[in-house]
Amino acid sequence: MTSFLTDGLIHAAFWVVVGLTFGGAVLAVFPRNIVYNVLGLIVCLSGVAGLFLYLGSFFLALMQLLIYVGAICVAIVFAIMLSPPLHLEAPKRRIPKLVLSAGAAGLFFAAIAAVSWKTAWKPAAQRGTDWSITTIGHFLLTKYSLVFEVISLVLLVAIIGAILTTGFSRRLSS
């Protein structure tokens, strides 16, 4: 009885998390006010972190919260505060563009959903069961060490490039 109850609770919580993700995504795309978009993005990314928990990876859920919600969303909020006044311009949405983009996105979604629904997915014959952080660290430093280093280099170049871009543009415009 209790296990049935906890199973039901876990099940309900899963759909709550999915609903949170969808609601956040809708809030991130549709409103005109950019601050609402960022708040929706935060809700959506937290929902995705919850889905990662359901997929069995506590570490990646934490990383999702730390990197996406903690770093990227804060950076976007900073950019909003440094860029234009919010009430200044709101050009009207053009209906043909709206319809065309909705059609393209809907077509894409229909195709992807049909493919993932129709395909008979088969798990690999031999599946490991090691989900631990130790294994991830081991793989990062042995098999995928080149990619790891390249990502570090990309981040370094991105930091320097961001500083240079904003710094030079300030010098040009002033």
Added chain:
Amino acid sequence: MNSLTVYLVVGAVLFSLGLFGVLMRRNLIGMLISIELMLNGANLNFMAFNRFLAPEPAVGQIVTLFVMGIAAAEAAIGLSIILALFRYLHSINVERARRLEG
């Protein structure tokens, strides 16, 4: 609840909403937010395949970590370009940014 298809469809919804946002919005920061949504849909796919099908459960998590790193770099560069463009054009509407020469 615990089936691959549910996660794949959730990822597809996130990706399509992001695609819709990128095509529809004219605000550059809004487009960047939509791109983050698309990256998260892809991440969810990686994690789902990793959980249900892959022979080695650590690999999908590693790919997801790499995507997060790339997303951080992309956000930093994109936001700095947006700020530079705003200083130059006094607007972050994409349709105002028509010239490539400085």
